[in-house]
Amino acid sequence: MIILGICDSIDSHACLIKDGKIISAISEERMSRMKADTGYPEKSINRVLEVSGIKSNQIDIVALAGYDNGLFDSITKPAALFTIQDWIEQNEKYWKPKLYQNKKLNEIDNFKIWLKKYPKILNNPYKELVKKTSNKNVKKHLNIYNEVRKKVICKHLGVDKSQIKVFRHETCHQYYGLFSQQQQKTKSLILTIEGGGDDSSATISIGKKGNIKEVYRTNDAMIGRLYRFITLLLGMKPGQHEYKVMGLAPHGQEYHGKKSLKHFEKFNKISGHKIFKKTVFKDIYFSSRKELHGERFDGIAWGLQTCTERFLKKWVLNCIKKFKIQDIIISGGVAQNIKAIKYLLDQKKVKSIWSGPISGDGSLGIGAAWLATKKFDKKNKVKKIDHVYFGSEISNAEIEIYIRKKCKNFKILKNVKNKQVAQWIANGLIVARCKGKMEFGQRALGNRSILADPRKQESVERINSKIKYRDFWMPFTPSILNEHINKIIHNPKKIYSPFMTVAFDTRKKFINKIPGVIHPADKTTRPQMLKKNINPDYHDLIKEFYKITNIPLLLNTSFNLHGDAIVENADQAINTFIKSDLDILLLNNFAIIRRTKKE
Numbered sequence: 001m002i003i004l005g006i007c008d009s010i011d012s013h014a015c016l017i018k019d020g021k022i023i024s025a026i027s028e029e030r031m032s033r034m035k036a037d038t039g040y041p042e043k044s045i046n047r048v049l050e051v052s053g054i055k056s057n058q059i060d061i062v063a064l065a066g067y068d069n070g071l072f073d074s075i076t077k078p079a080a081l082f083t084i085q086d087w088i089e090q091n092e093k094y095w096k097p098k099l100y101q102n103k104k105l106n107e108i109d110n111f112k113i114w115l116k117k118y119p120k121i122l123n124n125p126y127k128e129l130v131k132k133t134s135n136k137n138v139k140k141h142l143n144i145y146n147e148v149r150k151k152v153i154c155k156h157l158g159v160d161k162s163q164i165k166v167f168r169h170e171t172c173h174q175y176y177g178l179f180s181q182q183q184q185k186t187k188s189l190i191l192t193i194e195g196g197g198d199d200s201s202a203t204i205s206i207g208k209k210g211n212i213k214e215v216y217r218t219n220d221a222m223i224g225r226l227y228r229f230i231t232l233l234l235g236m237k238p239g240q241h242e243y244k245v246m247g248l249a250p251h252g253q254e255y256h257g258k259k260s261l262k263h264f265e266k267f268n269k270i271s272g273h274k275i276f277k278k279t280v281f282k283d284i285y286f287s288s289r290k291e292l293h294g295e296r297f298d299g300i301a302w303g304l305q306t307c308t309e310r311f312l313k314k315w316v317l318n319c320i321k322k323f324k325i326q327d328i329i330i331s332g333g334v335a336q337n338i339k340a341i342k343y344l345l346d347q348k349k350v351k352s353i354w355s356g357p358i359s360g361d362g363s364l365g366i367g368a369a370w371l372a373t374k375k376f377d378k379k380n381k382v383k384k385i386d387h388v389y390f391g392s393e394i395s396n397a398e399i400e401i402y403i404r405k406k407c408k409n410f411k412i413l414k415n416v417k418n419k420q421v422a423q424w425i426a427n428g429l430i431v432a433r434c435k436g437k438m439e440f441g442q443r444a445l446g447n448r449s450i451l452a453d454p455r456k457q458e459s460v461e462r463i464n465s466k467i468k469y470r471d472f473w474m475p476f477t478p479s480i481l482n483e484h485i486n487k488i489i490h491n492p493k494k495i496y497s498p499f500m501t502v503a504f505d506t507r508k509k510f511i512n513k514i515p516g517v518i519h520p521a522d523k524t525t526r527p528q529m530l531k532k533n534i535n536p537d538y539h540d541l542i543k544e545f546y547k548i549t550n551i552p553l554l555l556n557t558s559f560n561l562h563g564d565a566i567v568e569n570a571d572q573a574i575n576t577f578i579k580s581d582l583d584i585l586l587l588n589n590f591a592i593i594r595r596t597k598k599e
């Protein structure tokens with residue numbers, strides 16, 4: 001059975017599953033080049049069909065994630081389109097009069113503000129929604145929204161409406177967590193925690209033998225929403241830059257953050273496994289702006305992260321006590337907080353913790369497709385994943401075309417071996433590697449990566465200042481040969497983390513050896529643990545680097561410029577190479593070389 005999974009909320013994407021196995025998955029942002037793209041993922045649907053060699057008339061079921069993604073969000077695409085000023089304007093023009101001045105405003109009024117500012121947003125498959133909801137009877141809007149979505153899918157793919165199955169947002173998160181789990185457990189406690197889904201911001205379920213039973217849900221968990229609005233207050237983009245606030249937090253100190261922490265702790269209380277809202281404030285943005293006026297930015301980040309960690313610790317430990325299960329799966333936006341995951345893992349009562357490769361909404365389509373497999377494909381079981389190389393590949397023919405077109409000023413080498421590439425990196429050169437299938441999700445795991453020598457602080461400085469224009473406080477991450485992992489990190493619970501979703505304490509004797517991939521403030525590192533069978537060629541490259549340097553890891557950051565989506569094809573890779581200060585671009589076994597002094 002062929003199932004197409006679609007997510008049309010934030011980080012929209014498409015995936016194809018054949019007989020229970022994922023055969024391709026691509027995020028819309030890679031195709032549209034609009035980071036955090038939102039809405040109907042037409043381009044990525046076309047691309048997953050193309051790379052899989054499947055025609056739309058072969059699709060048996062379309063699995064659509066979520067019933068309620070915000071009525072107009074798939075048209076306005078706030079996480080992708082809005083500037084920081086737009087987010088502030090939305091709070092001032094819509095939320096302030098609605099919450100504080102008792103003005104009767106609804107989603108249509110909000111939408112009108114953005115339609116006026118960005119009239120092009122109507123170039124959208126869901127534009128019919130605007131006309132159909134022009135009256136103020138908002139009660140019927142959700143039905144109209146879902147009808148429009150189905151209509152667009154039927155028109156695009158030629159499928160019948162009866163083939164489209166819609167799955168609840170939170171349930172997609174739960175199944176994604178369960179089926180992406182790498183170290184299988186007989187019983188797991190599955191928690192979702194996020195800004196909001198179809199009906200809740202936190203759920204508790206029991207997972208057993210591929211089945212899930214939800215035992216608790218609430219829409220009162222505020223931690224995901226807090227993170228979103230505080231990201232904005234700190235001058236960064238909500239829905240995109242929460243990880244930067246998390247990265248900033250260890251630079252802050254209690255002295256500067258205690259007032260913020262006290263403020264954040266006023267939003268929720270936990271009693272047993274249940275989460276309750278404290279109604280101290282009318283909203284997050286305005287109350288926090290007022291309460292935290294004059295507070296230092298690093299202290300605010302520290303306070304927020306500390307609040308998140310304490311909140312999760314209390315909730316998770318209470319859940320363990322209540323349900324007597326110590327193996328945890330955590331999904332939803334807050335599960336992307338790798339520092340909090342580490343903090344949970346450090347708790348004695350937590351035996352193991354799993355957060356999938358993309359635990360936010362960027363994987364809902366996969367969760368939906370797995371749910372559809374479970375429900376409708378009676379012949380096949382969901383086949384577990386051990387990697388995320390589900391995207392497109394670059395052909396040598398394509399590479400040769402773009403080399404001829406765009407690379408006249410560079411030196412070109414063919415049939416380059418890993419030994420040579422490892423030597424370049426050890427000599428201090430910065431290499432972008434585009435080889436094999438593109439990764440699905442926000443992280444580059446070697447195939448669309450910028451690679452550098454982790455021993456050299458100057459590599460970090462060059463990547464930050466001349467290549468990626470990254471924020472100075474954000475650490476880089478390593479790809480580590482799995483067979484050497486215990487030398488580098490403390491991992492007493494033997495967690496296998498192949499997708500960079502957990503931070504670990506670095507062993508003392510390595511902290512000074514690999515400064516390029518250590519968080520400068522808390523000395524943690526967030527590895528991709530790389531087994532040979534998962535990506536043999538990338539593994540071999542790191543092995544060659546190890547032979548030269550005695551260091552079994554490389555600095556690995558995604559191959560994109562600041563604010564851009566990660567590159568997909570040869571054309572984008574070469575354009576990015578030209579615009580940046582990268583030394584070498586590796587496209588399959590071709591090397592495009594800018595400088596030669598350290599070769």
Ligand SMILES: [Fe+2]
Nearest residue numbers: 194197332361
């Ligand atoms: Fe979600």
